[in-house]
Amino acid sequence: MSHVVVIGAGLSGLAAACHLIGAGHRVTVLERDDVPGGRAGRLERGGFTFDTGPTVLTMPDLIDRPLRAAGSSLEERLELQLLDPAYHAFYADGSELTVRHGHEAMRAEIERECGSADAAAFDDFVVWLRKLYEAEMPHFIDRNFDSPADLLARPRAAAQLIAMGGFGRLGPTIRKRFQDDRLHRLFSFQAMYAGLAPDEALAIYAVITYMDSIEGVYFPRGGMRAVPEALAGAASDAGAEIRYGTTVTELLRDGQGRRRGLPGRRTGGRVRGVVTQDGEAIAADAVVCTLDLPTAYEQLLPDLGAPRAVNGVLGGNYSPSAVVWHVGARGVPQGKAHHNIHFGHEWAGAFEDLMKRGTLMGDPSRLVTVHSLDDEEAAPEGHSTLYVLEPVPNLDVGKIDWERERGPMRERLLGFLESAGYPTDILEEELVTPLEWQSMGMAAGTPFALAHTFPQTGPFRPSNVDRRVPGLVFAGSGTVPGVGVPMVLPSGRLAALRVQEMLG
The missing domain is CATH 3.50.50.60 (FAD/NAD(P)-binding domain)
Known part of the structure; x- marks a missing residue:
């Protein structure tokens, strides 16, 4: 053996x-x-x-x-546990959208909040996403490659992706399909998981949108x-x-x-x-x-x-990093889901800050996950665990002194939590910056490789x-x-x- x-x-x-x-x-x-x-x-x-x-x-x-x-x-x-909504999106203009599980539920959400034209566009979007996933997963994701020439071994799948616009850019692809700017963000922010701005990511990475917006987001008992x-x-x-x-x-x-x-x-x-x-x-x-x-x-x-x-x-191009603030606080947030995305006013310019200028986002978007809403072991009764994430430049491109920036970043995140209606009576906390990711053996100080x-x-x-x-x-x-x-x-x-x- x-x-x-x-x-x-x-x-x-x-x-x-x-x-x-x-x-x-x-x-x-x-x-x-x-x-x-x-x-x-x-x-x-x-x-x-x-x-x-x-x-x-x-x-x-x-x-x-x-x-x-x-x-x-x-x-x-x-x-x-299936999370429904998968995400609760909060926009800088005060409006909100939720990513609902299932085609009909999400279509109804879009029609109610964005109008009938975008609801109809969602029907075609779902079909496109599913075909994209079916062509991409077995042929280009779930297989080993020995050389780029291996792409030629499955020409039909490659031709299908090309015909579907998979090698275009994700941001423009989403904008062509939907009128409401809020949907542009909701269906393209997943490019960040791939380490790219939506306007730079290939449209094939809409497969990530398919995974969470169509197939659903889950949470395991026990976290x-x-x-x-x-x-x-x-x-x-x-x-x-x-x-x-x-x-x-x-x-x-x-x-x-x-x-x-x-x-x-x-x-x-x-x-x-x-x-x-x-x-x-x-x-x-x-x-x-x-x-x-x-x-x-x-x-x-x-x-x-x-x-x-x-x-x-x-020559390797590394993904942006993130500051993650783990917070144990007294109190339970109201009107929040398990996963909450808070979009800033700025969008394209924020990615320029992050990936080109190597500075903090001037108007950041943030993710707040409240594990304790669905995990009774995560916090004592009447308390919450919060996972607060803000994208930041990696250490290769960043111009930030994290030893000095740690305190100001914490204070900004605290102010954000307070203004967004999360509990801020903090009992336990841990702030993770690119320096900590680097100390854990992650290149360029990013957990996203x-x-x-x-x-x-x-x-x-x-x-x-x-x-x-x-x-x-x-x-x-x-x-x-x-x-x-x-x-x-x-x-x-x-x-x-x-x-x-x-x-x-």
């Missing part, structure tokens, strides 16, 4: 472990933290429990797939942290060994010298295992690494130059294998297919397929 070591018990690593154990391999997962989750982590303080990573969960079938590979299922491991716990539980029950509090410091590779009877660590050669912070050498037939790619090359492959697209200094520009999409995105290092496979948001909970789960499966190819 082949032995595979997985570095990291985040979502991609756990998905890879489930697929590998299901394929008959012996699997050991090594996680530096004390709990599973990686970026989908948790923070417990003063009776409050915070989800510290992604807050929006879509496409639950992508969770079910690795669970089933490990002999379990979504129904067995997770209790999901988002329940997702990695479910995957870890399924992998463990199927026979995988998961070791927490274990940091991998080196890769064992073929070469001269021996360390405890295992291959040495000379430059070059096939990967044969890993070394932990305690000096323990663990032999493996293959290794799946889920570290952010620049961190992986810097810490584990110092003898190799990272591919150009991986290194922001040499490489942006999904055309040269960093599909076969042009950094591969999950480096031919110079046989036996090593990458998974996670920095490689294929990309960023976000829906994408890193297939990333784990694609990594497992690469291991299968290597080991036969």
Whole structure:
């Protein structure tokens, strides 16, 4: 039985472990933290429990797939609640819109708030989104690429995407379909998940809009942290060994010298295992690494130059970052949903601030997630946990001194919460800036990895294998297919397929 070591018990690593154990391999997962989750982590303080990573969960079938590979299922491991509305949008002019679940409910919302013309346009929009997803998911997202030439292997799907305008720009595509400016924002802000302004993102990233606006947004009982716990539980029950509090410091590779009877660590050669912070050498037939790619090359492959697209200094274009303020407060907000988007007056100019000028948004839009509305474990009765997110420049382009800006940012966010009607009697808090993301090993101080520009999409995105290092496979948001909970789960499966190819 082949032995595979997985570095990291985040979502991609756990998905890879489930697929590998299901394929008959012996699997050991090594996680530096004390709990599973990686970026989908948790923070417990003063009776409050915070989800510290992604807050929006879509496409639950992508969770079910690795669970089933490990002999379990979504129904067995997770209790999901459909959020309706998926989002509550607040606009600077005082108006509001909600993203309702289901075609008819959302159509009625649009007709009531925006008029019959936009309601009719929504009918065509849903058809277009569904066709876009059906063409894109199996052919361009959920598959491995060895070279850009692989695109030619499925010419019909490529031709369909071109004919549908998938390689146009998302912002203009949405504006052509709807008259109401509020809908332009509501159906294109998802480009931020791909690390781009709506007017720069390819229209194919409307697939993200499809995932949350059409297929629905869910919340797992026990919080988002329940997702990695479910995957870890399924992998463990199927026979995988998961070791927490274990940091991998080196890769064992073929070469001269021996360390405890295992291959040495000379430059070059096939990967044969890993070394932990305690000096323990663990032999493996293959290794799946889920570290952010620049961190992986810097810490584990110092003898190799990272591919150009991986290194922001040499050409990689990284997504904007975010300040996230975790707040435990006395009181419960009224008139708010689980996910709330507060749009500023400014739109295009705010993205210029963020991505071109490297400054804070002059008129920011913000996301506030109130986990405690649907998670009784998140806060004591009569209290709330708030996840407040403001996009900010990453450290590559940003001109912000975060040591000095931390206090003023907190005060601005506090003023925003007060004016927007959220509780502000704060009992516990944690402010996360790009400096903290960087300290966690995230390149350019962003948790959103490489942006999904055309040269960093599909076969042009950094591969999950480096031919110079046989036996090593990458998974996670920095490689294929990309960023976000829906994408890193297939990333784990694609990594497992690469291991299968290597080991036969």
